[in-house]
Amino acid sequence: MLKTFSLGGIHPxxxxxxxxxxxxxxxxxxVVSVPVSQHIGAPGEPVVKKGDAVKVGQLIAKTTxxxxxxxxxPVSGIVDKVDEILDASGYKRKAxxxxxxGDVWDEHIDLSPELKRDITLSAEEIVKRIGEAGIVGLxxxxxxxxxxxxxxxxxxxxxxxxxxxxxxxxxxxxHRLMLEKGEAMLVGVQILMKALNVNKAxxxxxxxxxxxxxxxxxxxxxxxxxxxxxxKVQYPQGGEKQLIDACINRQVPSGKLPIEVGAxxxxxxxxxxxYEAVQKNxxxxxxxxxxxxxxxxxxxxxxxxxxxxxxxIIEAAGGLPEDTxxxxxxxxxxxxxxxxxxxxxxxxxxxxxxLPKKIASRGIVENCIRCSKCVSVCxxxxxxxLLMTLAEKAIWDMAEEEKIMDCIECGSCSYTCPxxxxxxxxxxxxxxxxxxxxxxxxx
Amino acid sequence: xxxxxxxxxxxxxxxxxxxxxxxxxYLASKKFQVFEDPRIDQVEEILPATNCGGCGFPGCxxxxxxxxxxDDISSMNCPVGGADTMNKVAEMLGKEAGSxxxxxxxxxxxxxxxxxxxxNEYQGATSCAVAASLYGGESGCSYGCLGLGxxxxxxxxxxxxxxEATGLPVIIxxxxxxxxxxxxxxxxxxxxxxxxxxxxxRIFVSCINKDKxxxxxxxCAVACxxxxxxxxxxxxxxxxxxxxxxxxxxxxxxxxRKCPEVCPTNAIHEINFPPRKPKVEKEEPAKAPVE
Numbered sequence: 001m002l003k004t005f006s007l008g009g010i011h012p013x014x015x016x017x018x019x020x021x022x023x024x025x026x027x028x029x030x031v032v033s034v035p036v037s038q039h040i041g042a043p044g045e046p047v048v049k050k051g052d053a054v055k056v057g058q059l060i061a062k063t064t065x066x067x068x069x070x071x072x073x074p075v076s077g078i079v080d081k082v083d084e085i086l087d088a089s090g091y092k093r094k095a096x097x098x099x100x101x102g103d104v105w106d107e108h109i110d111l112s113p114e115l116k117r118d119i120t121l122s123a124e125e126i127v128k129r130i131g132e133a134g135i136v137g138l139x140x141x142x143x144x145x146x147x148x149x150x151x152x153x154x155x156x157x158x159x160x161x162x163x164x165x166x167x168x169x170x171x172x173x174x175h176r177l178m179l180e181k182g183e184a185m186l187v188g189v190q191i192l193m194k195a196l197n198v199n200k201a202x203x204x205x206x207x208x209x210x211x212x213x214x215x216x217x218x219x220x221x222x223x224x225x226x227x228x229x230x231x232k233v234q235y236p237q238g239g240e241k242q243l244i245d246a247c248i249n250r251q252v253p254s255g256k257l258p259i260e261v262g263a264x265x266x267x268x269x270x271x272x273x274x275y276e277a278v279q280k281n282x283x284x285x286x287x288x289x290x291x292x293x294x295x296x297x298x299x300x301x302x303x304x305x306x307x308x309x310x311x312x313i314i315e316a317a318g319g320l321p322e323d324t325x326x327x328x329x330x331x332x333x334x335x336x337x338x339x340x341x342x343x344x345x346x347x348x349x350x351x352x353x354x355l356p357k358k359i360a361s362r363g364i365v366e367n368c369i370r371c372s373k374c375v376s377v378c379x380x381x382x383x384x385x386l387l388m389t390l391a392e393k394a395i396w397d398m399a400e401e402e403k404i405m406d407c408i409e410c411g412s413c414s415y416t417c418p419x420x421x422x423x424x425x426x427x428x429x430x431x432x433x434x435x436x437x438x439x440x441x442x443x
Numbered sequence: 444x445x446x447x448x449x450x451x452x453x454x455x456x457x458x459x460x461x462x463x464x465x466x467x468x469y470l471a472s473k474k475f476q477v478f479e480d481p482r483i484d485q486v487e488e489i490l491p492a493t494n495c496g497g498c499g500f501p502g503c504x505x506x507x508x509x510x511x512x513x514d515d516i517s518s519m520n521c522p523v524g525g526a527d528t529m530n531k532v533a534e535m536l537g538k539e540a541g542s543x544x545x546x547x548x549x550x551x552x553x554x555x556x557x558x559x560x561x562x563n564e565y566q567g568a569t570s571c572a573v574a575a576s577l578y579g580g581e582s583g584c585s586y587g588c589l590g591l592g593x594x595x596x597x598x599x600x601x602x603x604x605x606x607e608a609t610g611l612p613v614i615i616x617x618x619x620x621x622x623x624x625x626x627x628x629x630x631x632x633x634x635x636x637x638x639x640x641x642x643x644x645r646i647f648v649s650c651i652n653k654d655k656x657x658x659x660x661x662x663c664a665v666a667c668x669x670x671x672x673x674x675x676x677x678x679x680x681x682x683x684x685x686x687x688x689x690x691x692x693x694x695x696x697x698x699x700r701k702c703p704e705v706c707p708t709n710a711i712h713e714i715n716f717p718p719r720k721p722k723v724e725k726e727e728p729a730k731a732p733v734e
Contacts (some may be wrong), residue, residue: 084654090578091585092654339563339578362566392570422568429573 168331325360497622
């Protein structure tokens with residue numbers, strides 16, 4: 001039997017419509033809007049101003065803290081303005097708007113297509129380069145990658161786990177990346193192994209991507225220390241803690257990071273970006289985005305420059321279907337409905353999902369019938385029905401005792417609730433409040 | 444043993460035990476006695492017992508304690524009881540009561556359905572706090588009222604309701620005690636406590652949109668666009684413009700009614716004033732429709 005994580009989980013319809021579509025390069029848009037806050041942590045500080053000429057890969061916003069990230073120009077052209085624009089957060093936030101003019105890359109970037117396998121940099125240099133290149137977790141969490149590569153003193157990493165699970169229904173960007181850029185991705189894994197000083201890496205891939213498992217297994221034979229771990233299809237296996245449980249059967253204690261059990265997890269997309277940054281000196285200026293949906297004419301995977309409005313991808317995929325009810329940034333489980341199709345693609349945009357009207361609406365909220373389905377599917381062993389009530393009634397101390405902060409916001413509880421209760425909505429609110437209280441306590 | 448003696452022994456034993464316990468309790472009560480000022484109870488009697496927290500203390504009891512302990516109570520105020528209650532308390536304690544101005548909550552958003560076109564539809568949990576954590580709101584204005592009624596739910600005095608037609612909360616002035624519960628509940632900080640003003644008359648900017656003029660106007664017809672016309676017309680320096688938004692200082696405002704007249708978007712509201720005298724005809728068409 002295939003391995004999977006031990007607690008809870010669901011298996012929604014996979015709907016991997018675009019799994020067979022090779023990655024297409026999307027034309028560079030006339031204008032890009034690059035938000036300065038594309039990652040978890042402090043927003044970047046713009047280092048360009050109106051009228052400046054920029055090249056592709058040039059630094060345009062610099063990191064402002066330990067948990068923060070550099071941002072590079074995804075196009076060459078002239079900075080039009082630094083203004084507030086509506087982004088995927090649903091709010092207006094600061095962004096650098098650049099008018100495109102040709103496609104001139106920074107001269108330090110190696111654009112040759114040859115694979116470069118020899119890793120010449122030292123571990124410290126690698127971490128530094130990754131930080132400079134503005135690489136963040138590309139699975140969607142957008143946590144600055146260099147932070148995860150700098151384990152706190154006293155903690156030792158024993159194994160690197162690479163997340164090729166892509167457990168979100170519909171999304172296929174990681175799947176296509178493994179098929180098309182597998183070898184470069186594996187070099188990226190080797191780089192990460194060197195940076196962390198480990199000799200073992202496990203790539204976890206769900207069994208609904210048999211072609212990717214076979215392909216990566218074949219390629220991994222040419223690398224030392226990398227193994228592929230096929231996994232049973234179960235959501236939310238892509239969660240860091242679930243993946244560690246599934247791959248090496250270790251449980252990360254409540255409130256702790258994976259390094260506590262000697263593991264560090266990175267996404268396959270991140271590994272590929274690391275390869276490009278370290279071997280080719282190419283910062284993170286583009287990513288693969290899946291554009292999909294049951295009503296979409298041409299669901300596919302697109303290589304998109306950061307800052308491209310999502311309307312451009314929708315256009316490439318055959319336009320916005322008539323009966324569109326909702327456009328989601330990300331997958332159907334953890335993604336977030338967007339308020340405009342002009343919001344830009346950011347480092348964390350793994351997919352755009354277009355839902356037709358008939359499946360876009362939420363059900364009518366009814367009373368909790370105490371069926372405990374939410375409890376049985378919770379992959380963190382929490383009691384979502386209780387956490388929701390506590391958040392609704394603002395009983396923060398008890399919510400903290402009930403480990404509300406452990407919630408990974410996978411949405412399995414809301415998905416499974418027969419009364420369509422907005423469980424995760426309130427839990428997320430509670431997490432925000434309890435987090436605030438906890439932070440004020442430590443200050 | 445006769446029945447009588449059994450009864451007798453029982454009575455004697457229990458009485459003895461009772462006496463011993465009484466002595467212990469008496470000694471313990473002397474030893475561990477906590478002196479509590481009897482005036483705290485008396486003050487608490489006077490307070491309205493609503494436990495609303497409007498005074499800044501967790502409940503009326505805590506406020507009573509603070510009143511008894513503080514030497515100067517002139518800066519303390521019970522918004523529910525008002526001057527009457529505070530005078531009674533001051534008289535009882537032999538202290539000087541302050542003269543707190545009566546306040547009232549005002550909703551600084553006038554983005555009704557007709558003024559503020561809906562761009563999307565929210566289907567999440569019916570809670571402003573949840574909605575605000577997700578996005579800016581159903582209209583293009585990310586500062587405006589979300590209309591899900593967290594403020595109404597927080598009000599303990601039946602002083603608020605949601606107007607179905609406008610989608611905005613309405614404050615019933617007579618019931619509002621200015622406890623500030625709605626101010627805290629609103630995730631967008633739209634509600635403000637302002638001076639009730641003479642005869643309830645007051646003027647305020649009913650908008651908190653900080654976008655630039657064009658963007659603000661595009662998302663809502665009655666938004667403050669920060670044009671500073673009101674600032675120029677004000678003779679008392681009561682109006683400040685910051686981040687494209689006008690704010691009227693209620694301590695400086697003399698209620699001259701000049702600023703509402705010049706506001707191009709009708710974002711400045713005047714409340715409880717007698718109707719204006721009929722104007723000269725030429726000004727009529729310039730006036731935007733009033734709902």
